[in-house]
Amino acid sequence: MGSSGIDWKLPDHPKLPKGKVIGLIVLDGWGEANADQYNCIHVAETPVMDSLKKGAPERWRLVRAHGTAVGLPTEDDMGNSEVGHNALGAGRIFAQGAKLVDAALASGKIFEGEGFKYVKESFETNTLHLIGLMSDGGVHSRLDQLLLLLKGASEQGAKKIRVHILTDGRDVLDGSSVGFAEILENDLAKLREKGVDAQIASGGGRMYVTMDRYENDWSVVKRGWDAQVLGEAPYKFKNAVEAIKTLRAEPNANDQYLPPFVIVDDSGKPVGPIVDGDAVVTFNFRADRMVMIAKALEYADFDKFDRVRVPKIRYAGMLQYDGELKLPSHYLVEPPEIDRTSGEYLTYNGVRTFACSETVKFGHVTFFWNGNRSGYFNDKMEEYVEIPSDSGITFNVQPKMKAVEIAEKARDAILSGKFEQVRVNLPNGDMVGHTGDIEATIVACKAADEAVKIILDAIEKVGGIYVVTADHGNAEDMVKRNKTGQPLLDKSGNIQILTSHTLQPVPIAIGGPGLAPGVRFRKDLPSGGLANVAATVMNLHGFQAPSDYEPSLIEVVDN
């Protein structure tokens, strides 16, 4: 037992051996859905994944990857990478950010916590700035939460409020940002009637302004800094709805990549730069795409871009986004305490781990997997490799992404004999699916399938075991549907492209020469979800899972 009082030693599995190499593959955005022309996984040539499916029901099954199975508020919440990888790595279901913020707003506790009290000190003399994603997607943020925060802040004495919006089009339909901005404007107008000086101050598309992740491209965060803090942007408008409509009318423009703009007053002056004494809240609850802006806002030492002017502000995140870096130091809502993850247990039990993806998903199989914690548990037992992603492009122009490079790194790690667990995330189905480009997504799915083959071949060579699964759906459905599943048409009779994740379950397949013959999926866990995977993997490493983990999906029968 360690000094923390946690007993890290896992009991031996009564039947399964230790020391097998496990290839653990997460296909990002790879759900199971009806086969039609908008199911890119079905349309693509995916012989490897097709052959795994033939192992059903004993070695292939579906697991739930959305809603309450991954700690989201309702069954209408699509899955996402953060909650998906948290569940895969932690083996238990934690109430996630979306749910915790809902509860804190409903009870009013959010306004009594340390974080809110801290920013509140600015209300008397200065401006409160709110920065975040404006949609009802529920992946990174929710508009209804922003509206409640605005209302609550004004009741708590905020006299001047500026909102810096990021348009979505990735978790919601492209073009929906206009409607969200209208709703927000309506609420801001109500606040103005009550004497609060509240308005939108700047904006830009989430993928082009502010919401980069894993340090893929700091210029994205800089564009946001320039607009939000300095009040400088290539486009100036008097009104945000007009800004979005005008910028969307440009050829190839969309919500995700809208250029940055600032709102100016009649004299052409920006209405809301951030200055000394102001308070700033980033209202996204999800971590990955807030870490970079949080560093820019919080760190005195910062060399990623020239901030030009660094105002002395009171800054709080909606949540604390990184538990290891304690970033940011002030926050409105306690994040889920995702402790005792499978990765930490396995390092204590002698399982050497290799994890790899390309930049855009690197933190998924490391940071999210380990419960939103950066770094190694034990650098002698673990090696994490990041393949640099292409930056400055949308992935439909490069749909193969770095799938082969990731698979080859995994292959080499498997063949090296240095690791018992080799874990990867293959981003293609998700990243290309988000572009809404069906042709490119088909190419992406084929590329991911080919990468799976490279890893399975290596597992075959070393007599290992594979576990192939996904974190949530995306590429298996590229069209918005009505309740009976028929594609919805817009006013001009065109299908409405679905760029978002889905509510679909995802596959999990097990196999390989190292898998003991009697291992099969249990039949008594029909509603199993991603959180059941960690115990499954622990079993395959030869251990029993901790008793509070969600049950293993497998059983061992005598042949």
Ligand SMILES: O=C(O)[C@@H](CO)OP(=O)(O)O
């Ligand atoms: O790109 C992202 O931030 C989300 C969608 O908002 O996708 P994923 O959860 O797969 O990372």
Ligand SMILES: [Mn+2]
């Ligand atoms: Mn994902």
Ligand SMILES: [Mn+2]
């Ligand atoms: Mn995604």
